[in-house]
Amino acid sequence: MHENEILIYAKSWIKEAGERIKKSFQTTLNIETKSNANDLVTNIDKETEQFFITKINQQFPEHRILGEEGNGDELEELGGVVWIIDPIDGTMNFVHQQRNFAISIGIYENGVGKIGLIYDVVHDELYHAVKGKGAHFNDKALPKLNEVSVSEAIIGLNATWVTPNRRIDPLILGTLVRDVRGTRSYGSAAIEIAQVAAGRLDAYITMRLSPWDFAAGLILMEEVGGVSTTLKGEPIQILQQNSIFISKPGLHKSILENYLQGKEW
Ligand code: 2AM
Ligand code: CA
Ligand code: CA
Ligand code: CA
Incomplete structure (x- = not known):
């Protein structure tokens, strides 16, 4: 795989897609719901996904595409080169805030993450990584992640999981919330994972x-020495839904051992 060539195209397409999304702020969005009333999708999510599909099919006809909005290929395995694309990650933010959303692209070869890009469109912040060549923020190399204790950590977490909910006992993460900074x-x-890779959040x-x-985020994390697992501490299955626990290395061990392990997830 020609990483450099693919990266140059991916970067230019992601910036072009970002410009199109910003122009859409002046138009009326067509907003629909998906699995529930808060799960939104717009015409711009779909158009952005189609933009990448057209570009990739033109330039790299042998590559396959898995996109959230389902206009790419039907994939059951990760043979060959596969682009895994979220055209707008944070659609609710896109609709309500016109900021704090990203385009996320992970490029895998035979199941191995090779190139990851996360573009925070409105802040014009591009995180990218190439396997074995490090991670970058706006083309500046990101350092390896350092150690931090639980009491000094800032973690990314949705408040839903510390209120009564169908999935977990809110006290499990509630205790962690109490103990962190x-x-x-x-x-x-995607932005939250990128923030961990950039050392601005300690875990997510x-x-x-x-x-x-x-x-995309998993590729960034690997390049800065971060640890990415499920909440049980098990490997993440790329083609499936997973619970996600990504963190600075030492902190990952402490949170897993002291808060997450042995619980029902
Ligand atoms: P999305 O905006 O691409 O749907 C917060 O909602 C985060 O969870 C976003 O990254 C969002 O991605 C993601 N998410 C995943 N599944 C979701 C769902 N069913 N409803 C809302 N957000 C979802
Ligand atoms: Ca969605
Ligand atoms: Ca998403
Ligand atoms: Ca999305």
């Missing part, structure tokens, strides 16, 4: 994400 919720999984925990939410 602070919590943040950005409403875009969420109950259920899909491949396009984490495909």
Whole structure:
């Protein structure tokens, strides 16, 4: 795989898609709901996904595409080169805030993450990583992640999981919330994972994400020495929905051992 060539195209397409999304702020959005009333999708999510599909099919006809809005290929395995794309991660933020959303692209070869890009469109912040060549923020190399204790950590977490809910006992993460220095919720999984890779958040925990939410972020995390697992501490299955726990290395062990392990997830 020619990483450099693919990266140059991916970067230019992601910036062009970002410009189109910003122009859409002046138009009327067509907003629909998906699995529930808060699960939104717009015409711009779909148009952005189609923009990438057209570009990739033109330039790299042998590559396959898995996109959230379902206009790419039907994938059951990760053979060859596969682009895993979330055209807008944080659609609720896109609709309500016109900021704090990202385009996320993870490029895998035979199941191995090779290139990851997360573009925070409105802040014009591009995170990218190439396997074995490090991670970058706006083309500046990101350092390896350092150690931090639980009491000095800021973690990304959705408040839903510390209120009564169908999935988990709120006290499990409630105890962690009490012990850390602070919590943040950005409403875009890709941005939250990118923030951990950039050392601005120390960990990120969420109950259920899909491949396009984490495909790019996992590649960034690996390049800065971060640890990415499920909440049980098990490997993340790229083509499935997973719970996600990504963190600075030492902190990952402490949170897993002292808060998460042995619980029902
Ligand atoms: P999305 O905006 O691409 O749907 C916060 O909502 C984060 O969780 C976002 O990254 C969002 O991605 C993701 N997410 C995953 N599944 C979701 C769902 N069913 N409803 C809302 N957000 C979801
Ligand atoms: Ca969605
Ligand atoms: Ca998403
Ligand atoms: Ca999306």
